[in-house]
Amino acid sequence: MISEELLKKYRAVEVHLKKKEVLFNVGVNARYFFQVSTGKIKMNNFNEDGKEFIQGIFPPGSSFGEPPLFAELKYPAQAEAVEESSVWRLEKESFFKLLRENPETHLKLTKVLAGRLHYKATMVAEISTESPEHRLLKLIDYFKTHIHKIPEEEEYLVELSRQQMADLTGLRVETVIRTIKSLEKKGVVQLKSHKILR
Amino acid sequence: MISEELLKKYRAVEVHLKKKEVLFNVGVNARYFFQVSTGKIKMNNFNEDGKEFIQGIFPPGSSFGEPPLFAELKYPAQAEAVEESSVWRLEKESFFKLLRENPETHLKLTKVLAGRLHYKATMVAEISTESPEHRLLKLIDYFKTHIHKIPEEEEYLVELSRQQMADLTGLRVETVIRTIKSLEKKGVVQLKSHKILR
């Protein structure tokens, strides 16, 4: 997360997005650095027959879509506003200038990328080899401990919908619903008026 | 890739690994920066019933296993020598000193992480939503254009075994073999004495 002062200093501008508005598409070249100011942005893919995969959901303060900026690559996914949002947009050149002139910020950003790589490595191994039960528990636990940093013994109320969990784990809604039910029966998660507790 | 002079200057040492030897395990804390000197290292996971997933295969010059170093996390996968290999090993503290004192190297490393994040984002979307055919073609094309940087019109001889392709895409060997055959029938890849050309 880059501070607002710093962003403003390097001439970042705020861009407004309506719910479901797309900020950038798959396959285009990256020209800007983005950081969520308000709302929520997701990065996602669709296959030929419309099945969605969610790469990540970014709350205020998170940057997203930086890799193609560094590696001169095209966006592997699109960015879309989950709800009405605004994002800071910084020109690529200014962004690199900012990094050069603020080594501490560069290191912080490297740490963010490292964290994201860790999440992806975890999830891709899950998705490619594990059962729906295992995948969903891993997802829930990852959000609990790494995203929200909630201590093991404390209760965590999952804020994701069944559909979002499906799109994050490569499953189908029905499978998520059935699996969550069965996890409840086993007592590994609780359900309070459809909300998942763990 | 960090130059050998620089590595030596910061007191990196060379570690020798026999084929199949494990350098570090899942779940342990990262204490060193590693870069392949000779041979080939893979990072991989195994699920309960022994199914493997390959996170990446690293040739000489590539570093690997940096994310937990930055983000204070545990290794999400193990590192194992594919063949007899040697790797440079640099103490965590020396590594960060090196980065601070060599901003250009820090930027180069950030680019490496960005590239790897791009690969993972691409593959996880494939694995979670696409057919075996699509997954394998994407894998082959990714290796052709991004790893080996071979121009579109030139022919690429896939150096991966069917088993490795299976472990990189979350499929089973038999499925890879059958799918490659069917891709050959369709004329989208060629087979020359079992080697795949694209």
Add this chain to the structure above:
DNA sequence: TATTGTTTATGACCTAAATCATAAGAACAA
């Protein structure tokens, strides 16, 4: 050049999760 191991190949069969259909409950807007 026999032997052992690894990789590629193929058929038969089976199963977990996707698909399809339908509906009830919640949330939101008019």
Add this chain to the structure above:
DNA sequence: TTGTTCTTATGATTTAGGTCATAAACAATA
């Protein structure tokens, strides 16, 4: 208050890819 839409729920059916078994082709080693 009544539509409208989104989310959760559940049963029936289908199917793609996994599993199992067996073998040929090839490579590596003694």
